[in-house]
Amino acid sequence: MHGRRRLLRAAITSVVSVIAVSSGLVAVSTGQAMPESGARWTAAHDGEPAYPNVAIEWDVPITMSDGTVLKGNVYRPADAAGRPISEPTPTIVNLTPYSKLLSNIADSAMSIPILSDVVLGALRDFDLSGLGLGGITELTKALPAGLGRTFSVDRKLVRAGYTQVVVDVRGTGFSQGQWQVFGEREQRDGVEVIDWAARQPWSNGSIGMSGVSYSAINQLQTAERKPAALKAIFPIVPGSDLLRDIAATGGGIGVGFLPMWLLGVNGTKLVPNVQSLLNGNFDARWLADRAADPLTFFNVLLAALTVPSIEEIPDFMRDVLDDTSPIRTAWLGDPRRIDIPTFVYGGWHDIFTYSSPRVFDAVQVPAGQKKLVMGDTYHLTTGSGMGAAGGPPRLDVLQRAWFDKWLKGIDNGIEEFPDVTLWQQGGAWTSTTEFPRPGMEYRRLYLDAAVSGTARSVHDGSLSAAPGPPARLTVAPGLTGLCSRDGATGTAGMTAALDVCAKDNRVNELNGLTFTTAPVVAPTQISGPIAVHLNTVLDATDGYWAVTVNDVAPDGRSTVWTSGQLQASLRAVDESKALRSPNGDYTDPYPILTLASRQPLVPGEPTIVDIGLPATDGILHPGHRLRVDIFALNAPRGLPLRPLLNASDLKPQHLELDPDRPSWVNIPVSGKSGW
Numbered sequence: 001m002h003g004r005r006r007l008l009r010a011a012i013t014s015v016v017s018v019i020a021v022s023s024g025l026v027a028v029s030t031g032q033a034m035p036e037s038g039a040r041w042t043a044a045h046d047g048e049p050a051y052p053n054v055a056i057e058w059d060v061p062i063t064m065s066d067g068t069v070l071k072g073n074v075y076r077p078a079d080a081a082g083r084p085i086s087e088p089t090p091t092i093v094n095l096t097p098y099s100k101l102l103s104n105i106a107d108s109a110m111s112i113p114i115l116s117d118v119v120l121g122a123l124r125d126f127d128l129s130g131l132g133l134g135g136i137t138e139l140t141k142a143l144p145a146g147l148g149r150t151f152s153v154d155r156k157l158v159r160a161g162y163t164q165v166v167v168d169v170r171g172t173g174f175s176q177g178q179w180q181v182f183g184e185r186e187q188r189d190g191v192e193v194i195d196w197a198a199r200q201p202w203s204n205g206s207i208g209m210s211g212v213s214y215s216a217i218n219q220l221q222t223a224e225r226k227p228a229a230l231k232a233i234f235p236i237v238p239g240s241d242l243l244r245d246i247a248a249t250g251g252g253i254g255v256g257f258l259p260m261w262l263l264g265v266n267g268t269k270l271v272p273n274v275q276s277l278l279n280g281n282f283d284a285r286w287l288a289d290r291a292a293d294p295l296t297f298f299n300v301l302l303a304a305l306t307v308p309s310i311e312e313i314p315d316f317m318r319d320v321l322d323d324t325s326p327i328r329t330a331w332l333g334d335p336r337r338i339d340i341p342t343f344v345y346g347g348w349h350d351i352f353t354y355s356s357p358r359v360f361d362a363v364q365v366p367a368g369q370k371k372l373v374m375g376d377t378y379h380l381t382t383g384s385g386m387g388a389a390g391g392p393p394r395l396d397v398l399q400r401a402w403f404d405k406w407l408k409g410i411d412n413g414i415e416e417f418p419d420v421t422l423w424q425q426g427g428a429w430t431s432t433t434e435f436p437r438p439g440m441e442y443r444r445l446y447l448d449a450a451v452s453g454t455a456r457s458v459h460d461g462s463l464s465a466a467p468g469p470p471a472r473l474t475v476a477p478g479l480t481g482l483c484s485r486d487g488a489t490g491t492a493g494m495t496a497a498l499d500v501c502a503k504d505n506r507v508n509e510l511n512g513l514t515f516t517t518a519p520v521v522a523p524t525q526i527s528g529p530i531a532v533h534l535n536t537v538l539d540a541t542d543g544y545w546a547v548t549v550n551d552v553a554p555d556g557r558s559t560v561w562t563s564g565q566l567q568a569s570l571r572a573v574d575e576s577k578a579l580r581s582p583n584g585d586y587t588d589p590y591p592i593l594t595l596a597s598r599q600p601l602v603p604g605e606p607t608i609v610d611i612g613l614p615a616t617d618g619i620l621h622p623g624h625r626l627r628v629d630i631f632a633l634n635a636p637r638g639l640p641l642r643p644l645l646n647a648s649d650l651k652p653q654h655l656e657l658d659p660d661r662p663s664w665v666n667i668p669v670s671g672k673s674g675w
Helices: 002-023 036-046 100-110 115-125 134-140 147-151 155-159 184-199 214-224 242-247 258-269 274-279 284-292 298-306 315-320 326-331 355-362 395-406 485-490 642-648
Strands: 053-063 069-078 089-096 163-168 203-212 230-236 342-347 370-375 420-423 429-432 441-448 459-464 471-475 513-516 524-538 544-552 558-567 586-588 607-620 625-631 653-657 664-670
Touching: 036 155, 036 395, 053 155, 053 184, 053 274, 069 100, 069 155, 069 184, 089 100, 089 184, 089 214, 100 147, 100 163, 147 155, 147 203, 147 230, 147 395, 155 163, 155 395, 163 184, 184 203, 184 214, 184 326, 203 214, 203 395, 214 230, 230 395, 242 326, 258 298, 298 315, 298 642, 315 326, 342 355, 342 395, 355 370, 441 625, 441 653, 459 471, 459 625, 485 544, 485 558, 524 544, 524 558, 524 586, 524 625, 544 607, 558 607, 558 625, 586 607, 586 664
Parallel strands: 089 163, 089 203, 203 230, 230 342, 342 370, 370 420, 459 513
Antiparallel strands: 053 069, 069 163, 420 429, 441 459, 441 664, 471 653, 513 625, 524 607, 524 653, 524 664, 544 558, 544 625
16 A cells, blocks of 8 residues: 555656656755654654544534534544544544535545545645746645644544544534624633533543634634643644734735635535435524624625725724724733643744734743744745755644643653744744844844935835935835735735745835845844834825835845834824833834724824834845835735725825934844944
């Protein structure tokens, strides 16, 4: 069997390789051995299973305290005859809004004997970067990196002696109720599902949680409530501050992601349980709940995009713009309450980049019981590069090792895995003891109108150690952000296919202001959150600012490392949550983002705007430069609320470079940059 699998995989890979290489456009990569511990964990996960089969119990009813019935599929280890084993096992819970039917379809596709491993192997070796389609390559490498198994069901994990339970979130899939989009009642459901799983005869009472994105967020929310049976979690691309992560980053609506996401969840929740129709036990309560709320949250999205004035904003939308409302308080987590082993995976260009490192920093556990891996990935390419030469093990391998340690007590050394593993942008995979890296020193670099001679932009300015002479620079709103890394982030990576957009910001810079340093003279590390302080002037009562921080190569390529955005009238900072560096400058100017805190601008009057950028990590090599780009719009990553868009009139915006009120970037640096 194993010999035939190797032969078939080799044949498919060879066919793909011959076609690609003969075209002269595609490279096929070869790997090297991964570190010893990673190889050992991989061998354990991919080796001979403890149990040969998986038994599935479909649509198990789980009744919540308010009478609402959720539905879950239970996957249990089984013997050669397909009978579930009698001894109880540790249990892994996944709460999904994407319908466990889809999880089952994905699981079934990955469980086809021989063929699934062959296809995953071929995807791992396939490379379209020679065509300038590196984003497609990164997407194809996500599945072999363990994304599929951690998103749906990992049968290897089940056959290793775990029970896995996949439950439709309230109001989605086949579960009763109305979808709450992370509301308070939905969060209580998480605790009740954990308690239910711990009481079942097939469970030994030791529970873990797994899953990606939504199913990572509800891991954090459940762990914050401390159910006694929950022993460990493995959140992949989690968010914890959902308004600032994606719903309204900097006050701008995430139009590149939210419409398609809401359509996807609302569409799948309307798919009925066909089997129950055939069996004559169709759930009439399910149908009534769907009829009562067929398009959850679409009313808020449509109002945000269409209501023309502040006065006309409906109450249901005002709730989202009020930080004391139930939905806003539910969307803001407090990972400091988490006290169980937590392994976080995030991506530098994910929609939840802001939260992932913050969650790791906040979790309160002893040394060795929390880990952070940050990849060079978008939401849809999560895990890409894992398991490859020089990189960390696959996501599913690390998840198995994590649960083996904290649910089974196996001494496998996972606690000695580096606390922080980072794809260092501009470099390679690295590890460190904390994030940001030790030894960073925050310093100001001032925005200067002096021409750097390095960019084609609306104005090619400089980043300097001291403010330059007075100048006023003007930038107008535009749509070049459609071809940018920020645009790719805002669409979860769907528009990242073209390297000319996602890996080089020069197209976007044609409609922006650029400020660039001299080349660094020695390797220079940047690690941590970044903030930009702008002295602005508007011709209207509102406007929109977007900022990127880039690595500029000697050949001119401008690669975005991190980005931020802010609606000018929503610039008020919550000082109780804002963070500052030792020099007193913001590193995270935490905007309040409410109607009550809105401050319309006075046209023609200089106004300070502080913009935070999610933490990043990178290295500038000798000859490379640091650049700050400034734009007056950031679609599709963010689009102003319609009343605020109307208030801006989409007029050009001005940056007032005044040595008495300078503009700067506050950046964490280590190394002899020569700036």
